[in-house]
Structure formats: C-alpha cells, structure tokens
Amino acid sequence: MEWKSALKDYQLYLKIERGLSKNSIDNYVLDVKKLITFLEEHTISTSPISINSETIQQFIYHVAKQVNARSQSRLISGLRSFFNYLVFEDYRSNNPLELIESPKIGRKLPDTLSEEEIDRIIKAIDLSKPEGERNRAMLETLYGCGLRVSELVNLKISDLFFDEGFIKVTGKGDKQRFVPIIDITQKYINIYRSEIRNHLNIQAGFEDTLFLNRRGKQLTRAMIFTIIKQLAEKINLKKNISPHTFRHSFATHLLQNDADLRSIQLMLGHESITTTEIYVHLDKSHLIKVVEKYHPRK
Template identity: 55%
Template sequence: MMIWEDVKKDFKRYLQLERNLSNNSVEAYLNDVHKLEAYCAYVKKSLEQVDRRTIQQFLIFINDFNISPYTQARLLSGLKTFFAFLQIEYDWSTNPAELLESPRLSRKIPSVLNVQEIDALIGAIDLSTNEGMRNKTILEVLYGCGLRVSELVGLKISNLYLDVEFIKVEGKGNKERLIPVGNQAIKYLKIYLNEVRPLSPAKPGHEDIVFLNRRGAQLTRVMVFLIIKDLAKSIGLTKTISPHTFRHSFASHLVEGGADLRAVQDMLGHESITTTEIYTHIDKDYLQSVITQYHPRS
C-alpha cells in the first residue's frame, strides 16, 4: 500500500530536482496534493483507489467552498502533474486527471497606475531616513524593470551590471533573464548601495542581497506589500494596488509608448506572448488608432 507521506516526499524531490521549480511553486503543488489526501481520508479511499471519478467528486466537493475558477484550474493542473509523476516513478498505468477539463477562466484586464499616480507614490516617501531611501530605490526598480516581488526581494548585488545598464534576475522556475535598467533606477541603486545599505551590516547568508531590512536580513514579500499599501494610504489613493501593479504599469506604459511586444515579453519573462498581449487592451489610445486606421467607417 502506498503511503501518502512517502509519495509526497518523492514528489517534492522530483519538483525540486527534475522540474527545477521555485520553493513557492513546490509548496503550491504539495498543497494541492495535501487537499486531495485530506479528501481521500474523508471518503476513506487509499491513493491506489483514486480514479477519474474520485477526482471529479473531489473538485465538486471543493467547489462548495466558493473556491474561484482560477484556483480550481490551478489545483487541477497540480494534480495532473502529480499523477504524471506517479506514472513516471511508480509505474501508474494512467493519469486519472489527464482528461478532466479546467473551468473556463475570464481574462481580466490588470489594474495599472498612470505616471502621475506613480510619481505621487514615490514623491510621498520620506527621503530623510535610511528606510525612505531604500523604499525609493525599491519602487524605482519595481517600476523601472517590471520585476515580480519575488524577483525584487531576491535581487543580488552580483547580478547588477549598472555600468552597462542591465540587471540579471531569477524568475519563475529559476529561469534567468537580463533586463535593461533606466537612469533613475541606476541613480538610486548606486546611492542606496554606497550610502545606505552599509549602515545595516548584512547577516550571514544575506551579503549578496540588495534590499535588506534594519536587521540586515533579506526583505520579505509581505514587507514590500506593506510599504506600498502605506504609501497609497498616505496620498489617498483608492485603487487596490500591490507590488505587481508596478509590473503591470511598467508593461502597459511600454506598450503605450510603442514598444515591440516581443521585447516586452522578454523583459517580463513571459513564456507566451499571449500573456503579454493583454497590455494592448489597456492602451485605449492604441485601440482607437487601430479603429481609425483600419475600419472602413472611420
């Protein structure tokens, strides 16, 4: 009889070593399997007894908890990966989740900030403090490079090539990419690294991390969320924003300025250009110009 804990340990190693996934992605996959395990315990089924009908009933069961279609789709994707792993490592004959269809997902247009709102947020930072200078640098890098918050907090000094105006980041799946960095971000990175960061000696293991807290440790993702939330509150901004809003704004403003979608895709680290194309729908002036130029009634 297969033991859930043993199988999950093997699955974790598979995700880390063979799929080379980030810690966050590994935890998400394991959490999906843990949900299925809890359901199987509830209906008194062993792992070997799980078939397509079991997974269908499991998805119906969790749907009663008002889980969003996006979460359901991601959960099913995780289970498909898990059973594909069982086929490889445990010689399972079939993948019971393989033929199940994910719920249809609506394509939401992301919220973005305009240039005036970004300037107001950055302008609200108190530059008389060391933390203020750090926070100013954080926002300049977020907006100037379009980083994910995980990429920002994991940014390394050894991956800064400011003399040639590039930085290297480690994105999803530990994939590396080079991103050009603008003059404003370079200016404040140099000030922060030379004048502010040395005032908080890095803890062992954090010497190469760019952004540190007051105790010399790597900033957490939550801390970056709180910094932005407090700034939004201070200027009375009613939009719901997060670090990812700066990434959306970075991409949207590039597309509005006429940047090539392929270039924006590379800078964002999107695997598919269809993900990047969402930013063409944000630019109303661009859409209007398409109508004006190509529609016979215009």
C-alpha cells in the same frame, strides 16, 4: 504506493526534472495535500494508484463550495499535473482528471497604475527616515525594471552592471536574464547604497544582498507588500495594489509607448509570448496603432 511517498517523489520531479522554484513546488504540493486531507476527513481509503474519477469529482464538488472558479481551476490543474506525473512514471495507466473540466473563467486582466499614480506613491515616501531612501530605490526598481517581488528581494550588488546599463535578474526556475536599467533608477539605487546601506550593520551572509532591513538582513516579500499597501493608503488610492502592480504597469506603459511585445517578453522573463499578450488586452488602442502604422492599405 502511499500518498506520502508519491508526494515526495513528485517534489523531486518538480525540482530536478522541471526545475521549478520552491514557491511553485510548494503550490503544486499543496494541491495534492488538500486532496489527501479530504480523503482522511471523509475516511475514504484509496491510494494515488487506485483513486478514481468519481472520488476526484466528489472532492472537486466539495472544494467548489469553498473557493471561487479561478481557485478551483488552479486546483484542478495542479492535481492534473500530479497524476500526469504518475502516468509518466508508469504508476498509473490513466489520469483520473482527464474527463473533469475546469470551470469557465474569464481571463483576468492585471490592475495597473497610471504614471501619475506611480509618481504620487513614490512622492509619498518619507525620505526623512533611513528606510525612505531604500523604499524609493526599491519602488523605482520594481517599476523601472518590471521585476517580480521575489526578484527584487533577491537582487545582489554583484547583479548590478550600471556601466553597461543592465541588471542581472534571477527569475522563476533560477533562469537568469539581463534587464535594462534607466539612469533615474541607477541614481536612486546609488543614493541608497552610499547614504543608507553603507551605514548598516550588515549580517553575515547578506553582504551582497542589495536591499536590506534595519537589522542588516534580506527583506521579506511580505515586507514589500506592507510598504506598498501603506503608501497606497497614505495617498488614499482606491485600487487594490501589490508589488506585481508595478510590474504590470511597467509592461503596460512600454506597450502604450509603442514597445514591441517580443522586447517586453524578454524583459519580463516570460517563457511564452502568450503570457505577455495579456497586456494587449489592457489597451486596445495599441492594436489600432499597429494597423495604422503597418497595414499596406493604410
């Protein structure tokens, strides 16, 4: 088996068997491509079936000089998944990464914004420009519904169920969930739709896409990052923020106001409660509140 065919089969497996999104598949494939590039640059002739732990270890040592521990750990995890697939399909009898340990890294806590900082960012939006109303509606939706940036740019008008108080969100692996949407967020989306979006020359294929650029097409993820970075600079915010920061802030503020983790998990679309539990680490006072409220000896 050659690397090219193994990689192609692996991509199909990730898409069909595991139902991963294109972004996730691209990341997994990139990990394997890095290994292939290393083998070619060092003229190491070996196949996916015959490559051994020593060669993998040599590659890891090479990578360790270029990336931090977190990136190195993610790369090892990606390669381990690829070789697990080969074992699963009976191409190999063992995984060459079984004895290779990932570097020890601390759990990275996400950056968050205070309510006051979110207000300042949104107030910094220039509403005299047409895109201002759109940007306000987008940031209110990011924060008000805890969306991923990909979920925001893919949001459809047909996903809005304002009468019921929900929006339908398509998350990772095309999994759908319903997320509550508060009145203030609905208000700004309606203003954008009636005052700005209705006057755009909407391109074919984007009639149902909620947030559009000036040319009537879907916004890119990169554009959302740029909008947020520029607003942060405008108010002289020293934090390194991204669209995901609004999602983290949504979850953290709900937790601080005594929302339960299970509800937050459902709204964020986390498969595992363990992922949601990271927000507990952001605010230890929540743990004190739980004990004081629920412990029988209080």
